[in-house]
Amino acid sequence: MTLSAPEKATPPTHDRRPLRIGMIVVSEYESDPRVRRQAEALVARGDEVTVVALAAPGRPEIDVADGVKVVHLPTRKYRGSSAKAYLSLYGGFGARAARWLASRPRSFDLVQAHSMPEALVFAAVVPRLFGTPLLLDVHDLTSKLFASKFAGKSKVLGAIAASEKASFRFAREVLTVHEPYADEIRAWTKRPVSVVMNCPDERLFVPRPEPLRWDPAGEVVFSYHGLVAPRHGLVAATEALARLRADFPGARLQVRGSGDGLEELGARAEALGIADAVDLPTKLYPLPEIVKELAKVHIGLVPSQLDPWTDGVLPTKLMEYAMLGVPVITFRNPVITRYFPDDAVRYVDPANPDTLHEAMRELAGDPDRAFAQAARASEVMAGLRWSEQKKHYFAVADRLTARRG
Numbered sequence: 001m002t003l004s005a006p007e008k009a010t011p012p013t014h015d016r017r018p019l020r021i022g023m024i025v026v027s028e029y030e031s032d033p034r035v036r037r038q039a040e041a042l043v044a045r046g047d048e049v050t051v052v053a054l055a056a057p058g059r060p061e062i063d064v065a066d067g068v069k070v071v072h073l074p075t076r077k078y079r080g081s082s083a084k085a086y087l088s089l090y091g092g093f094g095a096r097a098a099r100w101l102a103s104r105p106r107s108f109d110l111v112q113a114h115s116m117p118e119a120l121v122f123a124a125v126v127p128r129l130f131g132t133p134l135l136l137d138v139h140d141l142t143s144k145l146f147a148s149k150f151a152g153k154s155k156v157l158g159a160i161a162a163s164e165k166a167s168f169r170f171a172r173e174v175l176t177v178h179e180p181y182a183d184e185i186r187a188w189t190k191r192p193v194s195v196v197m198n199c200p201d202e203r204l205f206v207p208r209p210e211p212l213r214w215d216p217a218g219e220v221v222f223s224y225h226g227l228v229a230p231r232h233g234l235v236a237a238t239e240a241l242a243r244l245r246a247d248f249p250g251a252r253l254q255v256r257g258s259g260d261g262l263e264e265l266g267a268r269a270e271a272l273g274i275a276d277a278v279d280l281p282t283k284l285y286p287l288p289e290i291v292k293e294l295a296k297v298h299i300g301l302v303p304s305q306l307d308p309w310t311d312g313v314l315p316t317k318l319m320e321y322a323m324l325g326v327p328v329i330t331f332r333n334p335v336i337t338r339y340f341p342d343d344a345v346r347y348v349d350p351a352n353p354d355t356l357h358e359a360m361r362e363l364a365g366d367p368d369r370a371f372a373q374a375a376r377a378s379e380v381m382a383g384l385r386w387s388e389q390k391k392h393y394f395a396v397a398d399r400l401t402a403r404r405g
Contacts, residue, residue: 030065109132135396327345328346
């Protein structure tokens with residue numbers, strides 16, 4: 001089933017055959033932007049890509065999305081507060097992926113494991129024994145997630161940290177999403193680490209030709225898309241929205257995504273009497289549908305709470321809003337400030353109901369200020385395009401498979 005308009009595939013030249021790339025990821029492929037960008041870029045240049053992923057509602061076991069073969073293993077996503085359940089998810093999926101790959105030991109020129117968890121790379125042990133190079137792509141560090149969610153469980157945290165380091169050594173090469181993560185991994189492993197940033201795909205996130213203007217006296221749509229979890233601050237944003245509606249009765253919040261925070265978010269909106277102003281998702285939105293949903297929003301929200309995980313992330317949603325030309329209110333961490341100056345986004349430091357209310361009130365009431373901020377963020381994004389980042393990604397794949405240009 002085709003989910004978006006893919007790039008036109010470039011037929012392989014006469015002096016090389018297509019690469020055969022296998023990917024494994026504990027995620028729903030259809031809504032994972034990084035995996036999709038990479039897989040579709042490889043297919044567009046003439047390579048063959050198979051992604052082994054989680055089961056997705058309404059999708060067959062074997063699917064084809066924009067030229068990418070997707071194998072949905074019978075495992076569903078878990079998002080919650082149980083370390084045991086997370087480890088069961090990772091272990092169960094890893095075992096199924098290992099069996100699938102073991103039955104095809106020579107099928108791929110390269111196997112790429114996407115974290116989390118880093119230990120997923122061990123699922124490719126049989127292809128590795130047959131000489132297949134392994135690439136570990138670190139989206140986020142599992143140790144930071146567990147430190148955020150399960151503080152105090154020293155044995156679990158110690159085991160996760162040890163498995164991370166073993167995974168880095170097991171892979172032929174490590175890839176990650178930004179330089180601060182790369183610096184951290186280099187310090188642990190003393191090995192080269194490549195960076196391919198999570199920049200939006202310009203085919204989907206097309207900059208708006210003109211700002212989407214609003215009348216402060218009318219409807220003002222705030223937006224959040226992605227993982228809905230307590231640490232991402234949507235309850236605080238909803239509380240800020242309730243206060244904001246005293247001055248801006250047309251203000252509302254659109255949420256698109258999934259996660260264990262949805263029930264709490266809905267309950268809080270109901271308790272505040274603004275359930276009709278908080279538009280919650282009723283299904284899983286593939287990435288192209290997310291882009292369509294963002295076409296009608298005025299201001300993006302990235303209201304995460306600082307913790308060991310969020311302290312080191314560069315949120316993809318922040319870059320997607322900036323690419324589209326949507327003004328953004330975001331929390332502050334060292335990685336975000338490395339790329340986005342103070343005049344490109346409206347920082348809340350920290351993100352709580354009071355600071356969010358103040359920022360939402362400022363931008364909702366002053367569209368010209370919001371548009372100037374969005375224009376500055378667009379300038380930042382001029383140097384952060386997937387069309388450039390994919391060249392770095394191709395170089396890594398070609399190097400690992402000993403193929404040149």
